[in-house]
Every structure is written in structure tokens, then in C-alpha cells.
Amino acid sequence: MVERIFWAECCACHGKFYCSYREMRHTGVKLMCPFCRREFLPEEAASIDDRWNEEPAQRAPGASPASS
Amino acid sequence: MKPHEFDVTALLTQLEGSGRTPAVLFKQPTDLEGRPSGFSLLTNLHASRARCAMMFDVDPATPNYPLSLAYAAMARRTIAPQVIAPAAAPVRECVWQGRDADVARLPIVRHFEMDLGPTLTMTHVMRSLQGFYDISFAKTFYKWDPQRMVVSIQTRDLNRMVKEYEERNEPAPIINVLGHHPAFHLGSLAHNKPGTDDYAMVGSFLGEPLRLTPSVTWGDRFMVPADAELIIEGEIPPGRREVCDPFGEVPRLYQAQCLRPVFQVKAITFRRGAIIQDIFAGFRDSFPLNAISTEASLENHLRPHFPNLHQIHLPDSGSGLLSAYISVKDIKPGQAEEIGRMAMVDTPVLHSVIVVDADIDVFDEREVLWALHTYPDLARGVQIYGPKFAPHVAYNPNFAPTNWGGKVVIDATRPGDFAFGLRSQVPKVAIERMRLGDYLPRSNHD
Numbered sequence: 001m002v003e004r005i006f007w008a009e010c011c012a013c014h015g016k017f018y019c020s021y022r023e024m025r026h027t028g029v030k031l032m033c034p035f036c037r038r039e040f041l042p043e044e045a046a047s048i049d050d051r052w053n054e055e056p057a058q059r060a061p062g063a064s065p066a067s068s
Numbered sequence: 069m070k071p072h073e074f075d076v077t078a079l080l081t082q083l084e085g086s087g088r089t090p091a092v093l094f095k096q097p098t099d100l101e102g103r104p105s106g107f108s109l110l111t112n113l114h115a116s117r118a119r120c121a122m123m124f125d126v127d128p129a130t131p132n133y134p135l136s137l138a139y140a141a142m143a144r145r146t147i148a149p150q151v152i153a154p155a156a157a158p159v160r161e162c163v164w165q166g167r168d169a170d171v172a173r174l175p176i177v178r179h180f181e182m183d184l185g186p187t188l189t190m191t192h193v194m195r196s197l198q199g200f201y202d203i204s205f206a207k208t209f210y211k212w213d214p215q216r217m218v219v220s221i222q223t224r225d226l227n228r229m230v231k232e233y234e235e236r237n238e239p240a241p242i243i244n245v246l247g248h249h250p251a252f253h254l255g256s257l258a259h260n261k262p263g264t265d266d267y268a269m270v271g272s273f274l275g276e277p278l279r280l281t282p283s284v285t286w287g288d289r290f291m292v293p294a295d296a297e298l299i300i301e302g303e304i305p306p307g308r309r310e311v312c313d314p315f316g317e318v319p320r321l322y323q324a325q326c327l328r329p330v331f332q333v334k335a336i337t338f339r340r341g342a343i344i345q346d347i348f349a350g351f352r353d354s355f356p357l358n359a360i361s362t363e364a365s366l367e368n369h370l371r372p373h374f375p376n377l378h379q380i381h382l383p384d385s386g387s388g389l390l391s392a393y394i395s396v397k398d399i400k401p402g403q404a405e406e407i408g409r410m411a412m413v414d415t416p417v418l419h420s421v422i423v424v425d426a427d428i429d430v431f432d433e434r435e436v437l438w439a440l441h442t443y444p445d446l447a448r449g450v451q452i453y454g455p456k457f458a459p460h461v462a463y464n465p466n467f468a469p470t471n472w473g474g475k476v477v478i479d480a481t482r483p484g485d486f487a488f489g490l491r492s493q494v495p496k497v498a499i500e501r502m503r504l505g506d507y508l509p510r511s512n513h514d
Contacts, residue, residue: 002473005324017182017314019325031325032311034184037212 006050012038014046025050069097071109071177071346072186080112080348089115089352093343097175100186100210105175107298108343113250115352120360123250124273132431133363133379139273140364143258147271149278149291157281157294158339165284165335170214171300174246174336177346180316184325186210187315188300189347191256192219193243193266194229195290197236202226203256203266205347205357208244208300208331209312215333218312219244219304220323225262230304230329239303241290242331243283247297247345249274257357259365259414267291285334297345298338304329318358319387320350355388362415366392369414374407376400378426383433390419393430399423399481405451408477412453421477427491428480439480449479 004021008031015035019042024031030039042048069075076094083090091113099105114120117131126138154160164170176186188208195201202225209218219242221227233240245252255273256266271278281294285301292299309327317323347354359382366380378395382388392411396403404423412418424430424439444450453475482488 003324017325018322020327023326029311029327032184034182034314034325037185 002053004052006042006048008042008048009046010036010038011040011044011046012036021050021052069094069109070102071097071175072100074178074181076109076111076177076346077179077348080351080353083112084115084351091115091119094175099175100172105173107175107338108341109175109177109346110247110343111177111346111348112353113345114254114347114354114357117356117360120250120254120356123254125275132381136360136363136367136380139258139360140367142255142272143260143269143361143364143368145272146265146268147274147277149267149271149280151280151291152294154281157279159292159294159296159299159337160281160284161339162342163284163335163337167214169300169333169336171210171217171333171336172214174298175344176210179349180322182314182322183316184209184311184313185212188217188244188246189349190247190345191245191253192221192226193245193292194226195241196225196229196263197232198263200263200265201267201291202229203245203252203270205253205257207312207315209315211310217302217331217333218310218328219331220312220315220326220328228262233304234306237306239305239332241283241286242302242304243290243292244300244302244331245293245296245298246300247343248293248295251275252278252293252296253345254357254360257361259361267293283335284337292337296339297342298336300331300333301335301337302331302333305332316350318349318354318389350387352384355382355384357388358382359384359388362389362392366394366411366414370394370407370410373410374403376403377407379430381430383436385433386419389417392418392421393424393433393436394421395424395426395428395430396481397426399425399484401485404449404479404481405477408451409453412475412477419475421475422480423478425481436480439482440478443482444478444480445483451477451479453477 005018006021006025007018009016010033013036017034032039092111094109097105097109118128121128121131121135126135178186191203192206193201193203204223204226207220230240251273252270255270267278279294280291282288283290283292283301308330310330312328313325314322362382363380370377376397378397381393408421411421428435428439
């Protein structure tokens, strides 16, 4: 399935990049900005976009598929 | 030439934009500190199928399906490797250990704007505790530390091996092979069964035994390719993960930032005048790599079930990865769907399979799209499958940014079960009789 990601805006240089939601959104791991190498927690980001398409969420393993 | 400041990929982008696909050798690239590295850097090697054919002594004039068939035949054989003494091994001509084993002394390419940093893109080797070796492409990220990198392992066998060592709480030996005979790297992509020794498999592609020699770090407990250009020997400490990615992947989307195993550098060994190789992922350099090995795998998998199979191609438009065009002679009712389903079981990363008649050249995308736009009855010739179609595909982190789980098979063959129109064509005898060169100078053909 499509991996859920979130966009983060660096609190230092305001560069935008994206990260694995499962591994980095609420795990206490610091993100590393690929543009300026600043390390920061998601909560410290200048902005976060973690919107998710509910349709693929319903397709998660164990959930009922739309079709099979 | 500063590879870590996009100099290499900026030039490759312009070459590709102008329709040129040469292999490119940078003779004086800098290291990561901007100093002359003393190494050469080779890239774009796989951007032409004709060049890939030459890697296996296949006639470059037949770079399409004859190359796939030759690869399929090589993938069915193995040749046992040969061990030589370190003193005779070219890769042991120069050895950096301790503080000298500093990866910042290498020319490492930073490829794309949002990449985390300079990234090595060639093959890695690990040895299972069961004794077999696996060779797989993986990315290794420089982490601004001379002896610590992070390796983005995605393949089945490498992941299993990391787990084996972690369960014993032992560091896992790993090497990064940054250059070898091109058949070594392209051959390593052959689809094989778990437990296959890749050192023996690669011998088949080289046409001779792969020469091995004991590693500097582990001796004969871990053998390394003796004829490699450069090898980084390292260990994966159990349980340690660090941030890696984004990286512009083969399907032309960035892999999301994530956590991956640490690669602790132990030694760097190389031959004098070593040429370091790199792959320009997401561009033509990466497409034939996947396409040729997958066409061969599908040939080996499908042919026994479908003797009327004609040709298979994974086009550049699907990154040589996500879509397959398959042509069939005298197709039978229901066969397109059977072929599509079986192809996706063999190659779970496929999103779409388009089945066409044998008179459609699957290596000419205009012909395939013509058939797609012309022949199918869209009410019955298109089969869409949900994510439970092939459960083992459920999570493929390698290409997760675009792995929806849904798949489509399109029967784009000419309907044969009722009276249907015929594709127009000029008589072949007329084409053979009338030579264009007799009427137009060659330079005016366009």
C-alpha cells in the first residue's frame, strides 16, 4: 500500500521535505532537514502537513479491501 | 567536478534531456571535502540497452528481447566462485584501515535536491548465517562522520540477514562494492530463490568463476570479490537505527525520511586507479537495470505455462519497474488475464500489465499505446484487482510512495471471437522494393 508520509517545514531554513509517518511522526525521533541538516522534533517544525487519504487507510492489512 | 554539489547529475540531466545516453567517466572528481579524490567516477553506464548487451557478450545490434532471453538463460545457471590469495587480489592493492578508512575521501554523488546528502548507490553483499552470500543494490548515506554511514536496506534477503545477526545481538558484516565488471552488478539483479548463493549466480553472468579473496576485517569468514574496483567493509551494529532519506528513487519519487541500520566503516580497499561507479536513479541509467532482469524473470516464469508467449518489455515510462507490456501469438480466450495475474505474482511491484498481439512491438511504446487505444473492449478487457490480489505485496517499503496495492491487466489484443477490423499496412514486398535511400539523401530522412 502507499506509505503514509507527512511533510515537514524546517524550523531553521524553512525547506520542506517528507518523512515516514509510521517511523517518525509520533515516535520522539528527530527529523533531519536535508537542506541545512538541522535536527528537530516534528512538534518544532515551522509547519506540518500530515493529511491522509482515508481510502488507503481503509485498505490497511486486516481491513476490508474495496475489492479483491 | 564536485559530485557532492550536484555537478554530476546536473550534467546527466542535460544529456538525457538532449536524448543522449553515453556512459560518462569523470576523471578528476573531488572528494567530499572538495579535494582531488584520486579516483575516477563512472555513471550512466546502464542508460543504453545496447551497452548492457555488450556486458554479456550479446550482440549490441539486438538489445531488446534477445538480450532479455540471454539474461534469462544466464539466470538459470550458476558457476562456483574461485578463491585467490589476498596478495593476488587487485582489490587488495591499497588498504585503508583505522582513521584512514574515511569515506569522505571518496567522490560521492549527491543526486537530487531533496536528498539527505551524498549517497552511494551500488551493490552490497552480506553473508547469511546459513553460509550463502546475497548481493543487492542498496543506498548508503554519508552522515558527516568519516566512519559512519546509514544503509537503506530494502531487499528480502538483506533484511533477513540483518535480523539473523540482531537476534544473536552480533554485528552483521556488510560490504559495499563500488565498482566491478558491469555484469557483476547487472547480474546481481537476477530474481532468484531465497538461499541462492549470489557469488555463484554472478559467475554465470560473468561467464567465468567470480574470484573471491578473504576480507581485511573478517578474513575467510567473509569473502569479498577480488576484482572489485573498491570495497567498503563495515558492520551493522545490532539494533541501531539512524535517520536516512529522502532519496530520489527509481520510480522518480523521493523515498520518505525514515530510520535504517548504521553502517560502521571498518576498512576501504581498492585497486590502484580504481573507478567508482554510481547509478542515476529515476533516469535512464536505472531503467534497463530493472527492466532486463524482470523481463528475464517473467520469461522464465511465464514461458512454461504459456508457450505462445512472444516478448515482454518493461518500458521506461514505468521506470522499467511498474508496468509490463507482454505480446502473445494467437492468444486464447481468457489468456490475457491469466498472463497478467501470473506476471504480478512473479513481480509484485508491477502496477499494470498490457497484453498485446505478437505483431505489436512491445519495445515500441507508440505501437503498444495504439493497440491500447484501439482494440480493447473496455467493458470486459480490463481487469482491476484490489490490494488483496497478491497478499505478499501488501507492504513493499522499497517503492511505498507509489505502491497503491491496486493492479490492472488490460487485454489489448485484437478481438478474435467475432468479425473485427484489420490494422492497415503497406505490403512488405513493396517496402523491400522501394528503398528510401534511393530517393532521399540519408541526412534528409527526418
